[in-house]
Amino acid sequence: xxxxxRRQTLAAGGAAGAAATLGLKTAAAQGAYPxxxxxxxxxxxxxxxxxxxxxxxxxxxEKELKQPFNVVNRTGGSGVVGHSAIATAAPDGYTLGxxxxxxxMMHWQGLTELKPxxxxxxALMNEDPPGVQVKGDSPYKTVKELADAIxxxxxxxxxxxxxxxxxxxxxxxxxWLTAMGLKPDxxxxxxxxxxxxxxxxxxxxxxxxxxxxxxxxxAIIEAGKARSLAVMAAERNPVFKDVPTLKEAxxxxxxxxxxxxxxxxKGLPKEIASQLTxxxxxxxxxxxxxxxxxxxxxxxxxxxADGFAKFMDEGNKAMGVAMKAAGLxxx
Amino acid sequence: xxxxxxxxxxxVVGLGAAAAYAGSKLPPVPGQQVGPNVFPMVVGIxxxxxxxxxxxxxxxxxxxxxxxxxxxxxxxxxxxxxxxxIAGARLLVxxxxxxxxxxxxxxxxxxxxxxxxxxxxxxxxxxxWLITVGMAVAAPIFVxxxxxxLLRVPLPPGLLPTPW
Amino acid sequence: xxxYVEAFALVMQKDVLLAILLSAIYGLVVGSLPxxxxxxxxxxxxxxxxxxxxxxxxxxxxxxxxxxxxxxxIPGALLRIPGTPASAAYTDEAYAMTRKGxxxxxxxxxxxxxxLGGIAGTxxxxxxxxxxxxxxxxxxxxxxxxxxxxxxxxxxxxxRSSPVKxxxxxxxxxxxxxxxxxxxxxxxxxxxxxxxxxxxIEPIPALVGVFAVSEVMRAMMTAEPPKxxxxxxxxxxxxxxxxxxxxxxxxxxGNIVGxxxxxxxxxxxxxxxxxxxxxxxxxxxxxxxxxxGHPEGLIEAGASNNASLASGWVPSLLFGIPGDxxxxxxxxxxxxxGLNPGPTLFTERASSMYALYIIFILANIIxxxxxxxxxxxxxxxxxxxxxxxxxxxxxxxxVGSFAIGNNLFAVLTVAAFGxxxxxxxxxxxxxxxxxxxxxxxxxxEQSFVTSLIKSDGSIWPFFSRPIASILAAMTIAALxxxxxxxxxxxxxxxxxxxxx
Numbered sequence: 003x004x005x006x007x008r009r010q011t012l013a014a015g016g017a018a019g020a021a022a023t024l025g026l027k028t029a030a031a032q033g034a035y036p037x038x039x040x041x042x043x044x045x046x047x048x049x050x051x052x053x054x055x056x057x058x059x060x061x062x063x064e065k066e067l068k069q070p071f072n073v074v075n076r077t078g079g080s081g082v083v084g085h086s087a088i089a090t091a092a093p094d095g096y097t098l099g100x101x102x103x104x105x106x107m108m109h110w111q112g113l114t115e116l117k118p119x120x121x122x123x124x125a126l127m128n129e130d131p132p133g134v135q136v137k138g139d140s141p142y143k144t145v146k147e148l149a150d151a152i153x154x155x156x157x158x159x160x161x162x163x164x165x166x167x168x169x170x171x172x173x174x175x176x177x178w179l180t181a182m183g184l185k186p187d188x189x190x191x192x193x194x195x196x197x198x199x200x201x202x203x204x205x206x207x208x209x210x211x212x213x214x215x216x217x218x219x220x221a222i223i224e225a226g227k228a229r230s231l232a233v234m235a236a237e238r239n240p241v242f243k244d245v246p247t248l249k250e251a252x253x254x255x256x257x258x259x260x261x262x263x264x265x266x267x268k269g270l271p272k273e274i275a276s277q278l279t280x281x282x283x284x285x286x287x288x289x290x291x292x293x294x295x296x297x298x299x300x301x302x303x304x305x306x307a308d309g310f311a312k313f314m315d316e317g318n319k320a321m322g323v324a325m326k327a328a329g330l331x332x333x
Numbered sequence: 334x335x336x337x338x339x340x341x342x343x344x345v346v347g348l349g350a351a352a353a354y355a356g357s358k359l360p361p362v363p364g365q366q367v368g369p370n371v372f373p374m375v376v377g378i379x380x381x382x383x384x385x386x387x388x389x390x391x392x393x394x395x396x397x398x399x400x401x402x403x404x405x406x407x408x409x410x411x412x413x414x415x416x417x418x419i420a421g422a423r424l425l426v427x428x429x430x431x432x433x434x435x436x437x438x439x440x441x442x443x444x445x446x447x448x449x450x451x452x453x454x455x456x457x458x459x460x461x462w463l464i465t466v467g468m469a470v471a472a473p474i475f476v477x478x479x480x481x482x483l484l485r486v487p488l489p490p491g492l493l494p495t496p497w
Numbered sequence: 498x499x500x501y502v503e504a505f506a507l508v509m510q511k512d513v514l515l516a517i518l519l520s521a522i523y524g525l526v527v528g529s530l531p532x533x534x535x536x537x538x539x540x541x542x543x544x545x546x547x548x549x550x551x552x553x554x555x556x557x558x559x560x561x562x563x564x565x566x567x568x569x570x571i572p573g574a575l576l577r578i579p580g581t582p583a584s585a586a587y588t589d590e591a592y593a594m595t596r597k598g599x600x601x602x603x604x605x606x607x608x609x610x611x612x613l614g615g616i617a618g619t620x621x622x623x624x625x626x627x628x629x630x631x632x633x634x635x636x637x638x639x640x641x642x643x644x645x646x647x648x649x650x651x652x653x654x655x656x657r658s659s660p661v662k663x664x665x666x667x668x669x670x671x672x673x674x675x676x677x678x679x680x681x682x683x684x685x686x687x688x689x690x691x692x693x694x695x696x697x698i699e700p701i702p703a704l705v706g707v708f709a710v711s712e713v714m715r716a717m718m719t720a721e722p723p724k725x726x727x728x729x730x731x732x733x734x735x736x737x738x739x740x741x742x743x744x745x746x747x748x749x750x751g752n753i754v755g756x757x758x759x760x761x762x763x764x765x766x767x768x769x770x771x772x773x774x775x776x777x778x779x780x781x782x783x784x785x786x787x788x789x790g791h792p793e794g795l796i797e798a799g800a801s802n803n804a805s806l807a808s809g810w811v812p813s814l815l816f817g818i819p820g821d822x823x824x825x826x827x828x829x830x831x832x833x834x835g836l837n838p839g840p841t842l843f844t845e846r847a848s849s850m851y852a853l854y855i856i857f858i859l860a861n862i863i864x865x866x867x868x869x870x871x872x873x874x875x876x877x878x879x880x881x882x883x884x885x886x887x888x889x890x891x892x893x894x895x896v897g898s899f900a901i902g903n904n905l906f907a908v909l910t911v912a913a914f915g916x917x918x919x920x921x922x923x924x925x926x927x928x929x930x931x932x933x934x935x936x937x938x939x940x941x942e943q944s945f946v947t948s949l950i951k952s953d954g955s956i957w958p959f960f961s962r963p964i965a966s967i968l969a970a971m972t973i974a975a976l977x978x979x980x981x982x983x984x985x986x987x988x989x990x991x992x993x994x995x996x997x
Binding site: 380423425429438439453455468480486 | 541544659661662664665668669671672675680681682683684686687710713714716717718721882883884885887888889891892893894895896899900903905906908909911912913915916919923924925926941942945946949950953954
Binding site: 047048049050051053054057058061073074075076077078079080082083086111113114158161163166167168169190192193194195198199201202203205206207208209218220221222224225226227294297298299330 | 539540541543544547633634635636638639677678679681682683684685692693694695696762763812815816817818825826827829832833835838839840841901902903904906907939943946947950951953
């Protein structure tokens with residue numbers, strides 16, 4: 003045991019590493035990327051919406067590129083851990099990740115240094131705009147009536163929820179209120195552990211408004227315990243065709259949403275990146291992906307690498323403005 | 334590690350006071366009357382009060398009853414007579430091995446790390462060399478098959494990747 | 498009637514039955530491994546369900562979670578290491594029975610009453626889903642606050658030590674729950690600049706640390722204990738029928754409490770077990786026997802946690818609101834398989850719904866034979882040398898906690914809580930109470946703070962809403978009872994001293 007020195011250990015490790023790279027090189031000579039399994043990091047837990055989206059993308063990619071795509075959930079730190087795992091992975095195309103809207107929010111709060119431009123964007127796959135939900139037997143039948151009621155009530159009287167303090171749906175509310183010319187906290191925000199408990203509290207009569215994505219509210223709306231008055235999107239949701247957009251209902255052109263997109267660590271080789279983007283485009287257009295997303299009520303969205311980068315950049319700036327207005331940004 | 338109630342009570346008081354103080358320093362959040370500082374302060378103050386009660390020996394008689402009860406049907410033996418520093422080192426083996434796993438598994442890989450863990454723990458518990466070696470070989474393979482293969486937990490390959 | 502036939506046909510598919518059998522074995526094994534909880538058993542199944550037909554996929558989740566909740570009792574009873582937080586409430590009781598030489602009775606109770614509770618919960622799901630769902634929707638944060646508060650008070654009841662120390666342990670748990678950014682204000686607290694602490698400390702690694710690792714540490718300190726008297730492991734089901742007859746009231750109470758707590762989103766099997774165990778002690782004619790290996794509390798809590806599991810599906814299926822962490826994962830699987838939760842699931846896809854009921858019943862029935870086999874295998878652990886078992890437990894603690902989020906930080910958390918739990922236990926601070934605090938902490942703070950935000954700082958709604966007022970009265974009564982009891986005891990003692 004004592005003769006096994008640190009140097010020898012390192013040498014052994016180096017040899018093993020060299021063997022591995024050697025193996026890789028011969029394989030690479032035989033076939034182009036990808037020639038071994040690819041890992042997709044999901045920064046959120048198993049069973050959630052992001053996890054499901056990652057898994058359907060992986061399943062279709064597997065058929066597309068003929069290599070296993072394994073989804074690995076890296077949770078912790080409210081998404082920070084998983085997002086930094088994507089950013090710090092080796093930029094060889096064998097570790098990718100499904101990023102979520104939080105990447106354009108967390109750095110404003112001073113929770114991480116990572117920003118949208120810390121990655122190689124590959125493809126935008128999904129966006130879910132928030133809806134404005136009220137209780138099933140609420141007196142407000144249209145979003146206009148609700149908006150008038152909001153304007154007529156004193157500051158802080160009405161309560162809204164949908165996610166935690168400073169979460170995406172909180173900022174959606176802030177953006178809407180600001181667009182109406184009101185103060186960002188004119189409707190008080192009640193933090194909750196996600197959309198489901200908020201919808202439950204809405205039905206229990208504890209809240210006036212819930213802003214969360216329509217799929218998250220769908221089951222309880224179908225049960226007649228809540229109603230959706232408008233969506234903060236450019237177009238109506240095909241599942242809820244009767245719910246107008248904010249622009250249609252009250253002429254306010256305010257849209258936002260929670261999105262999910264594929265990306266890799268910064269410095270991904272150009273050929274691999276463009277190959278992946280092309281494959282993701284096929285996934286996005288595939289019947290399997292479309293059917294799955296429609297089933298869950300998730301919105302399908304597409305943008306290629308450049309479009310995704312631009313999309314994130316605009317979203318990032320808008321988030322900064324909204325978060326500063328709401329007093330949520332640090333510094 | 335068995336301390337008097339006075340010591341643990343005062344430790345609780347100290348921890349509670351620190352929590353309450355650190356909690357009180359947390360900034361308020363705009364639009365919330367009850368900020369993030371309230372809960373740690375309530376918990377901290379509760380700990381200070383209860384810690385003081387413990388230090389003063391309140392509630393002691395419940396424990397005496399329970400201990401008498403336990404002693405009545407207990408087969409626990411007194412610790413073997415070894416020097417305190419050996420006992421202390423042995424005590425820290427389990428948490429130490431977990432730290433070792435966290436630090437080393439990425440480099441050494443799952444199989445090697447797990448084998449070392451099992452072997453060290455078995456020896457520390459006084460297992461024979463036969464059992465030690467047998468367990469150190471069998472347990473990592475079994476766990477890696479069950480978790481890595483069946484449940485798709487990404488165990489690190491490290492220096493000795495699993496052949497499956 | 499046609500729907501039932503259709504549902505039956507859906508379940509009686511080869512792939513579904515195979516899925517039930519395999520996931521039953523899987524659930525039993527994973528639940529019985531220290532360091533792996535029922536929630537994790539379910540989470541690890543998600544990738545597998547991806548390749549299954551819809552009914553088979555849901556069947557795996559239902560079966561595996563029911564089995565895992567039961568088999569979490571096994572390491573608790575045999576090694577004093579609870580397999581799931583739901584078992585933590587009565588681990589000491591079950592272990593005391595093992596030390597009295599009745600391990601088969603303790604595990605038999607767990608198995609038999611888990612199965613009965615599971616069936617009771619399923620019946621409630623079949624017959625009472627709409628009214629139960631109404632209960633779930635009448636709970637606002639005010640009611641949740643009282644519920645969480647009542648849950649916390651169980652800490653002093655389950656521990657056989659000084660109530661003051663139990664409260665301190667519980668407060669320590671609440672303090673641990675403060676760590677991270679997942680608080681109502683979204684402000685990082687006690688993170689010391691660490692990214693890993695931002696998400697807070699999860700209950701599972703903490704539980705594994707304070708129970709499993711500290712148990713191994715204790716083993717390091719003591720000599721190998723004398724073998725339990727070598728004898729045949731007795732019949733597991735013998736005596737359960739008599740117990741069923743003898744303890745009708747605790748059992749029924751356990752089922753009802755389990756069903757109600759299960760239906761409430763956010764409060765799951767863990768809380769059901771705690772509340773039922775302490776209710777059992779409070780209403781028992783012989784509370785002094787609790788903690789010494791007495792079956793009564795085990796019956797009530799064992800029935801309760803499995804009943805809650807089935808009723809937890811009510812809000813999930815009707816409104817897509819998870820009843821606990823297991824159904825939160827199950828909802829994701831339901832959506833993925835096109836069985837979207839909502840009232841239409843009960844009308845348009847009634848046959849699928851009935852198929853779920855049948856799977857629930859089936860799972861609870863096959864739990865008994867498979868459970869017996871599992872207990873027989875697991876009981877070998879009592880004969881194996883400790884120096885062979887404990888190293889494997891350490892390894893499982895590492896792998897299990899890593900698998901939660903594929904994050905090595907969880908392994909460090911386990912190590913830290915192992916040391917912490919060991920020191921606490923040595924000094925008479927019950928670690929189970931701390932686990933309770935960690936599990937409930939977020940709910941207490943969340944419900945309290947959000948209630949105050951909603952009421953603009955007034956505490957009036959905590960007492961004025963009908964259900965809240967009932968819960969408040971119960972809490973205050975429970976709060977004042979020990980004061981009254983200890984005054985009474987003090988008075989009696991001083992009387993006795995005066996006369997003696």
